[in-house]
Amino acid sequence: MPMELPANADIHPYLPQSYFADSHSIELSYRGESALEIYFEMVSRTPKWVNFLMDLRNRIVSKLGLKHLGRMADLDQNKPVEDYKVGDQVGIFSIVSLRHNEVVVEDCDKHLNVRLSFLLVPNGNQVTLHATTVVHVKNTFGKVYMFFVAPVHKVIVPKSLNSLIAR
Structure with missing residues (x-):
């Protein structure tokens, strides 16, 4: 899929030599929210079936020596969004x-580096939200993992983005 992102997107440096790159866009009503606020809103609406898949993933890969990630919506409910800064943990990402x-978030381990960008391009009362995922694999196990995750990812991201339409 061609990446149609604005030239100033912070995710661009991660695209070269990526093993997997995927981007989905959606038009939303816009009230001036930050990209991080909209990201938090999306993960707070994570469908139950996605949480089930994350739980299943965590159980399986923890037996193979990978880290337990938790869930997308494992956010600090007491921390105001404006207090977040680079290096802070937001759910399964930093x-x-x-x-x-x-906002660009990442999770890196010995098998792969995963980065996700939420980029807003405002247009009056509307905003185009670009959700872009870039993965760099480090070894064969990372490739095997992505063999199973990539097809599911292509379903989860659009479904999760669509949950924002009803906001």
């Missing part, structure tokens, strides 16, 4: 880049 219109 923030690596944070601007009002884009």
Whole structure:
């Protein structure tokens, strides 16, 4: 899939030599929220079947020596969104880049590096949200893992984004 992202997107440096790259866009009503606020809203609406798959993933891979990630929506409910900064943990990811219109989060281990960008392109009362995932694999186990995860990812991201339409 061609990546149609604005040139100033912070995720661009991660695209070269990626093993997997995927981007989905959606139009939403816009009230000036930050990319991080919309990301939090999406993960708080994570469908139950996605949580089930995350729980299943965690049980399986923990037996293979990979880390237990938790769930997407494992957020600090007492921390105001404006207090988050680069390096902070947000659910299963850590923030690596944070601007009002884009947040880039990542999870890296010995098998792969996963980065996710939420980029907002405002247009009046509407905003285009680009959700981009980039994965760099480090070894054969990372490739095997992505063999199973990539097809599911292509279903989960659009479904999760669509949960924002009803906001």
